[in-house]
Structure formats: C-alpha cells, structure tokens
Amino acid sequence: MVSLRSILKVIYAAEQAEGVGARVRRSIGVPNMRNFTPFLMLDHFNVSPDAGFPDHPHRGQETVTLVMKNYMLHEDFTGQSGVLRPGDLQFMTAGKGIVHSEMPFSEDGTNVEGMQLWVDLPKELKHSAPRYRDLRAEEIPIVKPNDKVEVKVISGTSYGVESVKELAYTPMDYYWYTVQPGGEFEQQMNPEFNGFMYILNGSVQMQNKNGMGELVKEHHSIFFNRDGDTIRGKVPETSSKTDFVIIAGQALDQPIVQYGPFVETTKEDIYHAFNDYQSAKNGFEKARGWASEIGAGVDEGLFRVKSNSMLSQGVPLEPAAHKVITKDEL
Numbered sequence: 001m002v003s004l005r006s007i008l009k010v011i012y013a014a015e016q017a018e019g020v021g022a023r024v025r026r027s028i029g030v031p032n033m034r035n036f037t038p039f040l041m042l043d044h045f046n047v048s049p050d051a052g053f054p055d056h057p058h059r060g061q062e063t064v065t066l067v068m069k070n071y072m073l074h075e076d077f078t079g080q081s082g083v084l085r086p087g088d089l090q091f092m093t094a095g096k097g098i099v100h101s102e103m104p105f106s107e108d109g110t111n112v113e114g115m116q117l118w119v120d121l122p123k124e125l126k127h128s129a130p131r132y133r134d135l136r137a138e139e140i141p142i143v144k145p146n147d148k149v150e151v152k153v154i155s156g157t158s159y160g161v162e163s164v165k166e167l168a169y170t171p172m173d174y175y176w177y178t179v180q181p182g183g184e185f186e187q188q189m190n191p192e193f194n195g196f197m198y199i200l201n202g203s204v205q206m207q208n209k210n211g212m213g214e215l216v217k218e219h220h221s222i223f224f225n226r227d228g229d230t231i232r233g234k235v236p237e238t239s240s241k242t243d244f245v246i247i248a249g250q251a252l253d254q255p256i257v258q259y260g261p262f263v264e265t266t267k268e269d270i271y272h273a274f275n276d277y278q279s280a281k282n283g284f285e286k287a288r289g290w291a292s293e294i295g296a297g298v299d300e301g302l303f304r305v306k307s308n309s310m311l312s313q314g315v316p317l318e319p320a321a322h323k324v325i326t327k328d329e330l
Contacts, residue, residue, distance in 0.1 A: 094130060188229055189248050
C-alpha cells in the first residue's frame with residue numbers, strides 16, 4: 001500500500017545577494033527553515049559572468065552543485081580543478097577542510113544558472129579527507145514513464161531506473177523532473193529520509209490523503225513530513241511546463257552547530273574550525289599563501305586553459321545526447 005507523505009511547510013525562496021555580486025534564491029538556511037537534516041542550505045543561483053564565489057573555506061559538510069545553464073569552474077587548494085557544463089553535477093566532500101573557488105563563465109555573456117545544496121556529514125566523517133566526484137550529464141539516466149513526465153535520475157531510483165552509486169557519504173536521493181501540463185507524477189521516498197521539492201518554474205499540486213491540495217508556484221519549496229513513503233502530484237492543464245527537483249536524505253540524529261561554511265556538532269568544535277582556518281592547520285595547511293587562478297574572474301582565455309584537461313579526457317564542452325528510457329522499456 002502506498003502511504004502518502006503530508007506537507008510540513010511551503011516556503012517562498014526570495015532572491016538575495018550572496019558571494020561577490022551573485023544572486024540566489026535560498027529556501028534552506030533561512031529563518032523559516034534553518035536546516036532540515038541532513039540539509040543545511042539550498043540555493044537556486046543565477047549568476048552573471050562577472051560575479052561568483054571566489055576563494056572560501058568549508059569544513060564538516062558536503063556540497064552538491066548542479067549547473068543548468070552555461071558553465072561553472074571550480075578550483076581548490078589541493079590542486080583539483082574542473083569545469084561543470086549544463087546538466088553536470090559536482091559532489092564535494094569538504095571533510096576536515098577545503099578552500100576553493102567557484103566561478104561562472106558563459107560564451108555569450110548570459111547568466112549561469114544552477115542549484116547548490118549543502119549536506120551535513122555524519123559526526124564520524126566530519127574530519128575525513130576532502131574528495132570530489134564530478135557527475136557528467138551523460139552519466140545520468142533519464143526515464144520517461146509516459147508522454148508528460150521525464151525524470152533525470154541523479155541519485156536514487158525513479159520509476160524503476162537507478163542512478164550511479166556512491167556519490168556522497170550522506171545517503172541521499174536527487175531527481176530533476178520535467179512535467180508537461182496535465183502530467184501526473186509519483187516518487188517513492190525512503191521512510192528514514194527527510195524529503196522536499198523545489199519548483200524551478202511552473203506550478204504543481206500535491207496529492208494528500210483527502211485529494212489534491214493547493215497550487216504551489218515557482219520558486220517555492222515544499223517540505224514533507226516523514227510520515228509516508230511516497231509523494232504524488234500533478235501539473236494542472238492550465239499551467240506551463242514545470243521543472244522541479246525532488247531531494248531526500250538520511251535524517252541524522254546529531255546536533256547542528258554552524259558558523260558560515262563550518263559545520264560541527266558542538267560550539268567548541270566550531271571554535272577549533274575557525275582557529276584551524278586562521279592558523280592554516282589541521283586540514284587547512286595548504287591555505288597558507290594559496291589563491292586560486294579563477295577567483296578574480298574567468299575570461300575566454302582562462303576558460304579554454306581550464307577546460308583543456310576535461311577535453312583531454314574525452315569530455316566535450318557540450319554534453320552529448322544520451323538514451324531516454326521510455327515506458328515500453330520499463
């Protein structure tokens with residue numbers, strides 16, 4: 001028997017300034033939803049090429065970055081660097097410490113759009129070694145269970161189609177839905193996972209035990225209670241094509257003590273994190289004297305240099321088309 005989750009809260013993500021000249025819509029990490037374990041922050045960013053997120057630290061968390069339009073470059077003090085294209089994701093484990101830069105680039109001068117999610121790490125993994133996993137658009141299976149619903153299965157299982165495994169330390173599911181007017185969708189959730197959805201554009205109606213609920217429009221997040229194993233909804237015939245993400249993750253039974261990009265379980269550990277960063281020790285040794293090449297901005301010449309390693313690995317600048325799994329193949 002399907003058990004539908006009820007809605008805990010609906011929050012509008014108002015636009016605000018972040019980084020250097022960037023604009024984001026934040027729906028986790030705000031007064032109405034300070035955190036939603038294991039999630040610490042969700043930003044829908046829309047960044048002009050002359051703005052961005054120059055050199056900054058992290059500790060005790062993972063970040064998941066999805067690029068939807070144009071390019072995002074990253075570089076850190078371990079020597080890691082790369083380019084995320086439209087549809088690519090990066091799963092970064094900050095662990096005991098990382099300092100990195102995330103800067104946009106577009107060939108035509110238009111803004112770079114995407115999502116960044118901050119995820120808490122279990123206490124025993126907070127001081128693990130930093131690591132990266134770039135998930136290329138071509139690696140993400142796409143399932144189309146009917147003519148009106150398409151799902152990019154970034155992490156987890158949707159309509160019987162599974163994603164790539166072992167992307168993050170904290171267990172989580174991540175789906176990017178595109179639903180046409182009149183389309184109905186259903187997504188199962190692990191009963192131990194907290195889950196929510198963020199509407200990028202368009203509108204949806206979620207089904208509850210008493211039928212269809214109110215219309216929820218773009219730039220709103222819907223947070224669900226952990227009282228069922230499924231969410232179900234539809235895009236009304238009168239709506240436009242609707243894109244939204246559904247994200248769920250293992251609820252962690254631990255305190256969250258956060259100071260900006262440092263996330264620990266006690267205030268004492270936060271003091272240590274701040275001191276370690278300032279003193280360049282205990283994971284931040286490479287921060288001393290380090291500055292990224294991209295932090296001051298990325299022009300076409302620097303973009304070509306930074307994308308060379310990606311091209312040498314056989315990854316084109318434009319993601320290649322890949323197979324869509326249809327209802328006849330399920």
